[in-house]
Amino acid sequence: xxxxxxxxxxxxxxxxxxxxxxxxxxxxxxxxxxxxxxxxxxxxxxxxxxxxxxxxxxxxxxxxxxxxxxxxxxxxxxxxxxxxxxxxxxxxxxxxxxxxxxxxxxxxxxxxxxxxxxxxxxxxxxxxxxxxxxxxxx
Amino acid sequence: xxxxxxxxxxxxxxxxxxxxxxxxxxxxxxxxxxxxxxxxxxxxxxxxxxxxxxxxxxxxxxxxxxxxxxxxxxxxxxxxxxxxxxxxxxxxxxxxxxxxxxxxxxxxxxxxxxxxxxxxxxxxxxxxxxxxxxxxxx
Amino acid sequence: xxxxxxxxxxxxxxxxxxxxxxxxxxxxxxxxxxxxxxxxxxxxxxxxxxxxxxxxxxxxxxxxxxxxxxxxxxxxxxxxxxxxxxxxxxxxxxxxxxxxxxxxxxxxxxxxxxxxxxxxxxxxxxxxxxxxxxxxxx
Amino acid sequence: xxxxxxxxxxxxxxxxxxxxxxxxxxxxxxxxxxxxxxxxxxxxxxxxxxxxxxxxxxxxxxxxxxxxxxxxxxxxxxxxxxxxxxxxxxxxxxxxxxxxxxxxxxxxxxxxxxxxxxxxxxxxxxxxxxxxxxxxxx
Numbered sequence: 001x002x003x004x005x006x007x008x009x010x011x012x013x014x015x016x017x018x019x020x021x022x023x024x025x026x027x028x029x030x031x032x033x034x035x036x037x038x039x040x041x042x043x044x045x046x047x048x049x050x051x052x053x054x055x056x057x058x059x060x061x062x063x064x065x066x067x068x069x070x071x072x073x074x075x076x077x078x079x080x081x082x083x084x085x086x087x088x089x090x091x092x093x094x095x096x097x098x099x100x101x102x103x104x105x106x107x108x109x110x111x112x113x114x115x116x117x118x119x120x121x122x123x124x125x126x127x128x129x130x131x132x133x134x135x136x137x138x
Numbered sequence: 139x140x141x142x143x144x145x146x147x148x149x150x151x152x153x154x155x156x157x158x159x160x161x162x163x164x165x166x167x168x169x170x171x172x173x174x175x176x177x178x179x180x181x182x183x184x185x186x187x188x189x190x191x192x193x194x195x196x197x198x199x200x201x202x203x204x205x206x207x208x209x210x211x212x213x214x215x216x217x218x219x220x221x222x223x224x225x226x227x228x229x230x231x232x233x234x235x236x237x238x239x240x241x242x243x244x245x246x247x248x249x250x251x252x253x254x255x256x257x258x259x260x261x262x263x264x265x266x267x268x269x270x271x272x273x274x275x276x
Numbered sequence: 277x278x279x280x281x282x283x284x285x286x287x288x289x290x291x292x293x294x295x296x297x298x299x300x301x302x303x304x305x306x307x308x309x310x311x312x313x314x315x316x317x318x319x320x321x322x323x324x325x326x327x328x329x330x331x332x333x334x335x336x337x338x339x340x341x342x343x344x345x346x347x348x349x350x351x352x353x354x355x356x357x358x359x360x361x362x363x364x365x366x367x368x369x370x371x372x373x374x375x376x377x378x379x380x381x382x383x384x385x386x387x388x389x390x391x392x393x394x395x396x397x398x399x400x401x402x403x404x405x406x407x408x409x410x411x412x413x414x
Numbered sequence: 415x416x417x418x419x420x421x422x423x424x425x426x427x428x429x430x431x432x433x434x435x436x437x438x439x440x441x442x443x444x445x446x447x448x449x450x451x452x453x454x455x456x457x458x459x460x461x462x463x464x465x466x467x468x469x470x471x472x473x474x475x476x477x478x479x480x481x482x483x484x485x486x487x488x489x490x491x492x493x494x495x496x497x498x499x500x501x502x503x504x505x506x507x508x509x510x511x512x513x514x515x516x517x518x519x520x521x522x523x524x525x526x527x528x529x530x531x532x533x534x535x536x537x538x539x540x541x542x543x544x545x546x547x548x549x550x551x552x
Contacts, residue, residue, distance in 0.1 A: 009174070010142050022184055027531045039173070062552075120443075122443060133476055167398060201411075263411055264408050266406045271338055273339075
């Protein structure tokens with residue numbers, strides 16, 4: 001982290017009151033942190049729109065582990081991309097359903113492609129990718 | 139609009155540089171306006187999550203006007219909700235395709251329901267709802 | 277439109293019941309139309325991710341028309357892109373607030389850029405872009 | 415899982431060709447699975463809009479572990495909701511940045527509230543919640 005700088009912003013009193021109410025409800029300790037989060041979120045969103053940017057993705061999958069060959073296929077896909085897949089978390093939701101979160105690092109394009117490969121496996125009931133930042137420059 | 143108030147926020151220099159680059163690219167004249175837009179967007183998003191809040195929605199439809207009864211059905215739905223539908227814009231995209239934007243005002247729940255009715259009409263190729271604010275308190 | 281083709285899909289009975297409930301709630305007349313809409317929405321989403329694709333966008337703006345020079349600036353931006361801007365709809369929300377919907381046609385990249393120019397104008401309280409299709413191939 | 419049922423859908427040949435291209439690109443083995451995924455995604459989206467529904471959420475956080483008290487605060491929040499928090503995955507992105515994925519189970523409302531508590535902690539650079547299903551009925 002570099003130097004901390006400070007600047008002022010002006011806005012309508014009523015707007016500020018509404019914002020203060022929102023950030024209290026979202027558990028923020030103060031406005032600065034809430035606004036920094038809005039700024040960082042806008043930067044992450046921008047970057048994740050550029051396919052050649054380095055990013056980290058987390059794919060959340062829910063699947064029925066009784067489906068034939070499903071676990072093997074998911075493992076095969078992950079090994080085929082072992083350079084990009086950093087880690088995996090597995091949760092048993094009930095007797096049939098599992099949740100798996102796979103953390104992937106690479107270009108936005110590659111992260112999306114690996115996520116699609118995992119989500120499209122037969123037996124995966126729901127899959128969703130979140131793209132985030134490597135944390136640098138934020 | 140009420141009184142204008144002013145407050146300071148502090149953040150990392152590098153983060154600020156990245157934000158300044160982003161807002162220049164998005165054509166903002168200054169940081170204050172960019173941050174006010176982030177604040178207002180977060181408020182609009184919050185409110186549109188509450189189904190009993192008053193909101194304005196714009197539904198964008200693309201459809202093939204040759205489909206039998208389509209135009210009539212769209213008109214019927216709009217008349218059935220004439221209290222909520224404020225206005226409609228029609229654009230001829232090519233010999234077959236039309237774009238229509240319908241502006242709806244009501245509770246979030248009602249706006250969504252009317253949007254669904256319009257989007258689900260046979261022959262509508264694509265439909266999407268944007269929820270926004272009535273402008274008060276922002 | 278070309279030839280109509282037909283194919284079968286198989287799925288779990290319980291899943292189908294839940295889907296039938298959802299599409300009834302969304303006012304669909306039958307499953308085929310609901311599934312075609314899901315298919316078309318997935319195609320539109322894919323295309324709008326590619327910046328060089330031709331697309332149509334609708335930008336919804338809410339603004340306070342009392343803000344100095346605001347209306348002039350919005351008009352200036354629109355004239356600067358008169359080749360891309362197809363039409364504009366204006367609604368008076370109350371004594372102060374206006375809603376404007378601007379329909380833009382061009383590459384995804386250009387539509388986004390014009391939308392950003394409009395949304396970033398000082399006095400615009402909320403702005404949102406919907407990207408849709410020109411209707412061809414759907 | 416219950417009985418498998420089968421039904422036919424009809425659509426324009428050109429639309430089907432475009433869809434076949436898209437699902438190949440997304441690594442689907444066949445149309446049925448791709449359409450089942452669209453159906454399930456629409457059901458998950460619907461349910462996660464209702465705050466009293468049971469859901470599972472995964473929160474992805476990126477943070478700088480050097481920030482004072484940050485790790486303690488995150489742990490405190492998680493312990494305060496130990497009934498809802500099923501598991502946590504931690505990845506060291508570089509010398510400064512960590513990624514953490516927290517799996518939460520509860521009503522949509524409660525999952526969102528816990529996610530907000532975690533995302534708003536000072537030092538968390540980016541946080542995002544994905545809402546998914548418990549897997550039942552899908």
